[in-house]
Amino acid sequence: MSMENLASIYDPERVEGKWYDYWKQKNYFEPSGDYSQPHYSIVMPPPNVTGQLHLGHALDNTLQDILIRWRRMQGYNTLWVPGTDHAGIATQARVEESLAAEGLSRYDLGREKFVERVWEWKRLYGDRITTQLSLLGSSCDWSRERFTMDEGCSHAVREVFVNLYEKGLIYRGDYIINWCPKCHTAISDIEVEHADSDGHLWHIRYPVENSDEFVVVATTRPETMLGDTGVAVHPDDERYAHLIGRNVVLPLVGRIIPIFADHYVDREFGTGAVKVTPSHDPNDFEMGLRHDLERVTVMKPDASMNENAGVYAGLDRYECRRQVVRDLEKDGYLLRIEEHQHALGHCQRCDTIVEPMVSLQWFVKMKPLAEPAIQKVLEGEIRFVPERFTRIYINWMENIRDWCISRQLWWGHRIPVWYCQDCGEIICSREDPVACPSCSSSQLKQDEDVLDTWFSSALWPFSTLGWPNDTADMQHYYPTSVLVTGRDIIFFWVARMIFSGIEQTGKVPFHEVNIHGLILDAQGRKMSKSLGNGVDPLDVIEKYGADTLRFSMITGVTPGNDVRFQWDKVENTRNFANKIWNAARFVLMNLEDYSPIEIPDNELTLADRWIYGRLNQKIAEITNLLDNYELGEAARRMYDFIWDEFCDWYIELAKPRLFHPDNRRDRAVVQNVLRDVLMQTMKLLHPFMPFITEEIYQYLPGHGETIMLEAWPRYEPNRVETDRIEQMQLIMAAIRSLRNIRAEFNISHGIAIKAIISAPDFKIRELFRQYGSYIKDLARVSELETVEGMEETPQQAVSALLAFAEIYVPLEGIIDVDKEVSRLEKDLKNIDADIAKTDAKLNNDSFLAKAPADVIAKERGRAEEARLRREGLLQRLQIFKSR
RNA sequence: GGGUCGUUAACUCAGAGGUAGAGUGCUUCCUUGACGCGGAAGAAGCCACAAGUUCGAAUCUUGUACGACCCACCA
Numbered sequence: 001m002s003m004e005n006l007a008s009i010y011d012p013e014r015v016e017g018k019w020y021d022y023w024k025q026k027n028y029f030e031p032s033g034d035y036s037q038p039h040y041s042i043v044m045p046p047p048n049v050t051g052q053l054h055l056g057h058a059l060d061n062t063l064q065d066i067l068i069r070w071r072r073m074q075g076y077n078t079l080w081v082p083g084t085d086h087a088g089i090a091t092q093a094r095v096e097e098s099l100a101a102e103g104l105s106r107y108d109l110g111r112e113k114f115v116e117r118v119w120e121w122k123r124l125y126g127d128r129i130t131t132q133l134s135l136l137g138s139s140c141d142w143s144r145e146r147f148t149m150d151e152g153c154s155h156a157v158r159e160v161f162v163n164l165y166e167k168g169l170i171y172r173g174d175y176i177i178n179w180c181p182k183c184h185t186a187i188s189d190i191e192v193e194h195a196d197s198d199g200h201l202w203h204i205r206y207p208v209e210n211s212d213e214f215v216v217v218a219t220t221r222p223e224t225m226l227g228d229t230g231v232a233v234h235p236d237d238e239r240y241a242h243l244i245g246r247n248v249v250l251p252l253v254g255r256i257i258p259i260f261a262d263h264y265v266d267r268e269f270g271t272g273a274v275k276v277t278p279s280h281d282p283n284d285f286e287m288g289l290r291h292d293l294e295r296v297t298v299m300k301p302d303a304s305m306n307e308n309a310g311v312y313a314g315l316d317r318y319e320c321r322r323q324v325v326r327d328l329e330k331d332g333y334l335l336r337i338e339e340h341q342h343a344l345g346h347c348q349r350c351d352t353i354v355e356p357m358v359s360l361q362w363f364v365k366m367k368p369l370a371e372p373a374i375q376k377v378l379e380g381e382i383r384f385v386p387e388r389f390t391r392i393y394i395n396w397m398e399n400i401r402d403w404c405i406s407r408q409l410w411w412g413h414r415i416p417v418w419y420c421q422d423c424g425e426i427i428c429s430r431e432d433p434v435a436c437p438s439c440s441s442s443q444l445k446q447d448e449d450v451l452d453t454w455f456s457s458a459l460w461p462f463s464t465l466g467w468p469n470d471t472a473d474m475q476h477y478y479p480t481s482v483l484v485t486g487r488d489i490i491f492f493w494v495a496r497m498i499f500s501g502i503e504q505t506g507k508v509p510f511h512e513v514n515i516h517g518l519i520l521d522a523q524g525r526k527m528s529k530s531l532g533n534g535v536d537p538l539d540v541i542e543k544y545g546a547d548t549l550r551f552s553m554i555t556g557v558t559p560g561n562d563v564r565f566q567w568d569k570v571e572n573t574r575n576f577a578n579k580i581w582n583a584a585r586f587v588l589m590n591l592e593d594y595s596p597i598e599i600p601d602n603e604l605t606l607a608d609r610w611i612y613g614r615l616n617q618k619i620a621e622i623t624n625l626l627d628n629y630e631l632g633e634a635a636r637r638m639y640d641f642i643w644d645e646f647c648d649w650y651i652e653l654a655k656p657r658l659f660h661p662d663n664r665r666d667r668a669v670v671q672n673v674l675r676d677v678l679m680q681t682m683k684l685l686h687p688f689m690p691f692i693t694e695e696i697y698q699y700l701p702g703h704g705e706t707i708m709l710e711a712w713p714r715y716e717p718n719r720v721e722t723d724r725i726e727q728m729q730l731i732m733a734a735i736r737s738l739r740n741i742r743a744e745f746n747i748s749h750g751i752a753i754k755a756i757i758s759a760p761d762f763k764i765r766e767l768f769r770q771y772g773s774y775i776k777d778l779a780r781v782s783e784l785e786t787v788e789g790m791e792e793t794p795q796q797a798v799s800a801l802l803a804f805a806e807i808y809v810p811l812e813g814i815i816d817v818d819k820e821v822s823r824l825e826k827d828l829k830n831i832d833a834d835i836a837k838t839d840a841k842l843n844n845d846s847f848l849a850k851a852p853a854d855v856i857a858k859e860r861g862r863a864e865e866a867r868l869r870r871e872g873l874l875q876r877l878q879i880f881k882s883r
Numbered sequence: 884g885g886g887u888c889g890u891u892a893a894c895u896c897a898g899a900g901g902u903a904g905a906g907u908g909c910u911u912c913c914u915u916g917a918c919g920c921g922g923a924a925g926a927a928g929c930c931a932c933a934a935g936u937u938c939g940a941a942u943c944u945u946g947u948a949c950g951a952c953c954c955a956c957c958a
Contacts, residue, residue, distance in 0.1 A: 008918060194955085201958085219958060232958090266957050274958050283956045343955085356956095388887070392953080395886080399954090487953090517888095522895085524951075556897045556905075561888070562952085566895060568907055575920040586917035636897065636905075651917075659916075736924085742912090743924035749913065780915090837902060847938040855901060855939090862902085 006588070006699075010581035012545025016691040020134055028708050029139045031079045031477075032072075040076035041477040042068060043461050044140055045485045045493070046148060048087035050094055050125040053132035055519040055527065055553070055565060056486060058537040062550040063516060063631060064484045065138050069687035070626055071481075072139070073712040079477045080139065081464045083146035084129060086122075088453040089183055089349050092411040095121050111410050118411045132538060137546045137690045139708070144473075146464045148456040149413065156463035157413045157456045158430060160504055165417075165428045169365045170405075172417075176278075176285040177404050179357040180347040181303035181317075185408040186361050188452060189401060190491050192345040192354050201340035202325060203271060205333050206231060206248040209256060215240070215248055216335055218270030220342055221280075222328070223321040226253060226309045227298040230276040232287055235261035237272055251333040252324065253310065260291050279358045295358055301408075303355050317355070362406035362415060362449065366499075370397045373499035381508050382498065385629045386560040389490060389515045396491055397499075405452045412450030419445050458496035461509035468504075478505070482512040487560065490515065514629050517562035519553070524564055535565055544574045547689035551576070554688070555639060557632035576639060577692055580685075583647050584696040587674045590658045594671045594701055603665070606771055607653040608673045609721055610728035614645050615677055616719040622684055623715065631688075638685050646681065649732065650674075656777050675700060680713045727767055731774050734807060737800035738779035741809050744823065745798065745816070752782035756797075758790050759805035768805070799876055801827070801869045821880050824873055831870050838863040 023029060031039075042064050047057055064080060072078040095118045096106055106114045130145065146153060164170040177186040202222045205214035215231055228250055233240035240259070247256045264287060265274050278288025279297040288295060298309045303317045312320045328334040345354040374397045376382055377390060384390040406415060418427040420436035421443035427433045435442050456463070461480050465473040479501070485494060494513055501509030520526060521533040528534070540549045552573035557563050604612070618641045625634035654670045661667035679700055686693040686707050697707035704710060738755060747753060755775065759765045765786045768775070772784040796812040798820050841847050841859050848856060 006917095009920070010918095217958080221958085264956090264958095269957050276958090281956080281958075283958075286956085342957090392887075396954080491954095518952095520951095526952095556895095558897075564895065566907090568895075571920075572906055575918095578920045579918065582918035582921085584917085589917070633897075640905080647917085648922080652922095655916085739923060740925085746912075749915070749923080834902075841901090841939075844938060850938045851901080858901080 006585050008582060008585070010545075010578045010692065012547060012577070012691065013542075015695045016135070016137070016546055019691055019694045020137065023139065023706065023708060024134075024142065026706070027143075028706060029080070029141045030143060031141065032077050034077050035476060037075050037077045039079065039477055039481070040068070040071040041079040041081070041480040042482055042484065043081045043464055043480055044083060044138075045483075045489075046083045046085040046146075046457065046460060047129050047133075048090055049084040049122050049129065049147065050091050051087070051129055053129055053136070053537050055535055055537050057129075057133070058136060058549060059516060059519055059553050059563070060484060060486060061133060061136055061138050062553055063514065065136070065140075065550075065690070066554075066631055066687040067482065067484070067514075067626070069139055069690060069708065070712065072708065073683065073686070073710060075711065077476070079141060079144070079473075081144050081146065082130065082133065082138070082140035082142060083460070083464060084126060084148070085453060085457060086147065086149040086412065088407060088409050088412040088450060089185065091118060091121070092409050093183070093349070095411070106410065114410050135538065135541050135546060137550065139690070144464070148453070148460070148463075152466065153456060153459070153463045154413060156459050156467055157451065158416050159468045160459055160500065161416055161451070161455075162428055162430050163504065164364060169368060170362060171365065172360065172362050172406075174358055174360050175363070175404075176280075176282050176356050176358050177361050178345060178354045179301070179303075179359065180350065180352055180354055181301065182350045182352040183347060183409075184301055186359060186404055186406060187347060187349075187354070188404045188454075191348045193348050194343040194345055196341055197344050199340050199342055199344075201270065201338040202328075203335040203338070204251065204275070204328055205335055206251060206275070208243060208259075209247040209249050211246070213243070215243060215259065215273050216271045217273045217275040218338075219275055220340060221321070222324050223305070223312075223317055224277040224280045224298070225250065225275055225324065226305070226312060226320075227277045227279050227296040228253075228255070228257060228275045229278060229288065229294040229296055230257050230291065231259045232262045232265050232274045232276050233259065233272060234265040234267045235263060237265075237267050240273060251331065252327055258291075258293075262287050262290065280356055282356055285356075285358065297358060299355060299357065361404050362447075362451075364403040364405055366400045366402050369499040369503055370400045372502050373397055373495070376498070376502060376508050382510065383512050385512060385514045389487065389513070389560065393490060393495060397495060403452075405455050406447075406449040407452055408448075409450050412453060413456055415447040415449050415451060417447040419447070421445055454492055454496055457493055458500040459504070461497055461501060462505050478509075479507050480510045482514055483510040484514045484516070486518060487515045488518060515560050517557075517560055520562050520564045522564055522566050524562075527565075540570060544570055545577065545691070547692050548573045548577050551635060551688055554632050555635040559629055559632070576643065577689065579643055579647060580689075580692060580696070583642070583651060584678060584682075584699070586651060587678050588699055591671055591675060591701060594675065595668065596675075596702060597668055597672055599669055599672060603669055604673070605657075605666075605669075606724060606728055606731075607650060607774070608669065609724040611645065611650045611673065611677055613720045613722070613725045614641065615680060616716050619680070619684065619713045620715040623712070626687075635688050638681075638688065642681060642685070646677065650677070652778055653774060656773070675702070679703075683707060683710050683713050686710075727771075730764075730767070730802065730804070731771055733802050734768070734800075734805070735775055735779045737802065737807055738775065738781065738809065741798050741800060742779070744819065745811060747811075749780055752780055753809050753811075754783040754785075755779070755781045756785045756787060756790075756808040756810070757805050758787045758808065760789055761804055762788075764804045798823070799872075801872055803865055806872055817880055821877065824877050824880070828870070828873050828877070831866050831873065834866045835863065835870065838866065 044064060045060060068078050068080045099105060109117065161170065178192045180187055199220050201218050201220055203216050203218050205216050207214055217231060231248055243259045244261050246259050248259060250257055264283060276284045276287055276293060278285045278293050279295045296308050298305055299317060300306045305312045305315050305320045307313050312323060315323060325334065347354050374394055377393060384393065416428060418433050420439060420441055422441035423436060423439040425436050425438045433444055436444060462478055465471060465478050467474055483494065497509045501507060518526065525531060525533060537549060548570060552570045618637060621637055622634045654674055657666055657670040682693040682697050694707045697703050757768045768786050775781050775784055797808040797810045800807045838859055842863060
């Protein structure tokens with residue numbers, strides 16, 4: 001293949017789409033179906049159907065894709081199931097917005113037409129996010145793509161609902177729930193976000209019936225007093241003991257309500273007397289149950305006041321508050337107003353302040369479900385990575401409350417319950433009923449509500465595999481291997497999948513949960529629409545390519561921790577991709593007469609053995625890091641290996657052997673090593689940067705159909721020759737020292753220098769003699785001499801001191817005495833500090849007694865070496881100073 | 884009120900019981916036959932503070948301070 005058509009700047013656009021299409025068309029994303037191999041399966045956290053890919057998805061799916069690609073190369077029978085979520089409230093809200101633009105509301109259309117409209121919307125935008133996932137390079141099995149409202153998933157939802165209902169784990173009733181006045185629906189506890197805000201504490205006097213006395217209550221929400229049906233005090237509170245059992249007359253309303261005692265009341269807070277509004281406060285609701293209080297609901301679903309609010313009916317809740325306060329003040333009931341900070345609940349979706357209200361809703365009884373879900377995790381059947389998330393999960397599960405699952409929406413899974421209009425029978429069944437089983441009436445009306453979106457998400461790991469049918473996929477891929485997701489949905493999703501999986505299938509849905517952090521903006525803030533600080537991953541892909549986006553998001557990232565998105569880092573990664581590209585170009589350009597050969601070890605040079613050793617160390621390290629989900633560290637090591645070791649050292653050392661080979665054979669050897677190392681490196685890098693690695697792979701001689709299905713590089717311990725690696729490192733140190741001298745004395749690289757290496761150890765001298773060419777080539781040395789010791793230290797020379805050798809560079813006429821003296825003095829200072837440290841240790845008896853032998857030996861060696869260097873330095877200094 | 888995470892070079896972050904690393908930025912040099920989206924050399928850190936464990940702590944323990952986030956029904 002000719003190299004002229006490879007541009008010197010890597011262009012991801014010309015590469016990525018091409019290979020993705022190729023992979024997909026060849027069905028490489030599908031499982032191998034080789035059941036003799038262990039399976040490795042992941043279900044993708046389903047993004048919202050009508051949503052757009054954001055950086056959070058990009059990170060999440062990159063992590064999954066890395067794991068799947070890596071396991072696939074390892075030979076596992078891998079399955080990654082993609083899909084989308086119907087996202088009840090979110091999707092419905094968007095369609096309502098679009099209707100609003102036409103001046104319509106969903107009520108204008110009616111339920112059926114509206115739902116049809118949402119389906120249309122889904123058909124229109126449903127592909128967008130999956131296309132975007134493809135652009136990222138996600139190797140998920142599109143032939144198994146699912147949607148939470150498709151037939152199969154809906155079937156699973158129905159089955160689970162009926163199961164739970166039949167077991168008595170789903171019930172319907174009037175309870176206090178969180179109501180969003182804007183979304184017009186109940187929401188669950190975790191969909192409420194609490195935010196501190198500055199408010200007031202109004203102290204209101206409630207006149208005691210048939211008395212001149214008042215009870216003063218304090219409230220943050222005075223408008224709710226219209227629904228008060230009692231006043232609570234602490235049973236042991238002497239201030240109020242005489243009033244227990246009496247009544248107060250509710251101001252503005254005139255209702256006679258009881259004063260009662262309840263341990264819930266905190267004597268220290270406020271006045272020690274609490275107005276009780278069972279219909280609009282969760283604690284009051286509980287007290288209402290304990291004391292059999294009347295419930296008076298005073299608000300409508302839009303949070304305006306209803307007819308129970310008397311003259312305030314029709315007012316918005318906050319207008320009503322102002323009015324009530326004004327009236328209380330006017331009538332002398334308002335005692336005082338305090339500044340007060342408290343937490344207000346907001347709707348996660350629309351940020352509206354949530355109103356606690358009593359309402360008829362469906363609930364899942366959580367305690368029985370939570371218990372085994374806690375057990376399985378404690379028993380280690382499910383492992384959280386990082387481990388610290390285990391406790392977060394357990395704590396939440398232990399304190400879980402019943403889950404309100406009904407939503408007053410139209411878009412979602414409709415609750416499979418019918419009410420007989422004639423006899424009132426409630427029918428919950430797997431099949432749509434045609435007649436009432438009790439009275440045979442056909443007058444059946446289905447429940448109007450739909451289920452919380454998370455109800456169907458909770459079934460995702462098995463509903464996508466065909467459950468409740470006993471499908472082949474269920475048999476082969478369930479339980480799944482790992483769930484990868486953001487730490488923000490541990491409660492919403494992870495926890496619910498765990499208890500649902502255990503309850504419905506009898507098995508945990510996955511064995512490991514890999515939790516990652518959030519993507520923040522460059523200032524460390526959450527990305528949000530309102531801040532306008534979001535970065536569109538598609539922009540990044542368009543400008544820099546998917547490989548760059550993937551790699552830049554994960555490098556140097558600690559598991560579970562948040563990541564800041566920075567364009568600097570993206571550019572750096574782009575440069576890295578370019579570096580890889582050009583390294584590959586270099587290799588390919590020099591492979592025109594390549595032929596694969598078997599190379600006996602003795603034909604490998606020191607550099608060859610070094611790079612093979614380093615490569616194999618990387619294979620072991622990276623495999624191990626991936627095993628532990630430390631993908632960021634794995635990526636970092638790839639980067640260092642490729643850039644520093646392969647490019648800056650190995651390729652540089654290979655050049656002379658390619659351009660001016662001593663013999664044809666050595667040229668063939670270096671060609672083989674270059675190809676081989678590049679090939680293996682591309683395989684190691686492939687899970688991280690799938691596109692560029694496939695592109696390069698396809699140019700490399702001896703490539704197969706696709707890098708995707710190549711075997712993951714095997715660690716060969718015999719390739720790691722530590723003594724060779726150390727030798728190479730000594731030579732590298734010598735080269736660096738010589739380059740340093742060059743730089744310090746401004747010797748242009750055009751001028752060749754002479755170097756003398758003095759080493760008392762014969763082996764070291766031999767090493768430098770044998771590999772003198774490395775030094776000559778990389779440090780531009782024309783003449784290299786090795787001596788046992790300098791009879792006389794040359795005066796017209798600068799020196800560099802290595803561990804086992806001294807290097808002299810004669811620089812007659814060029815030498816700057818002052819500069820050399822200050823160089824030497826700086827070195828001396830460092831060495832003295834070094835000696836002080838090592839001596840302190842070696843003079844410490846407990847160190848000698850307790851430290852491991854190898855550490856002591858290392859310390860001794862260091863001390864000895866430092867002393868030798870110090871002597872040499874002093875000698876040199878002497879010479880210069882005496883001149 | 885509980886809990887988690889963070890505090891390391893100017894910036895953004897890795898790392899880790901045995902003398903501190905990267906990228907960017909900065910300084911100097913280099914159009915050397917892969918790459919200037921490049922190469923070479925360099926400056927730059929008491930690893931937040933305090934006590935403890937240890938032969939040895941930036942790393943482990945416990946506190947403190949500051950920051951971020953999560954959970955929580957004090958009206």
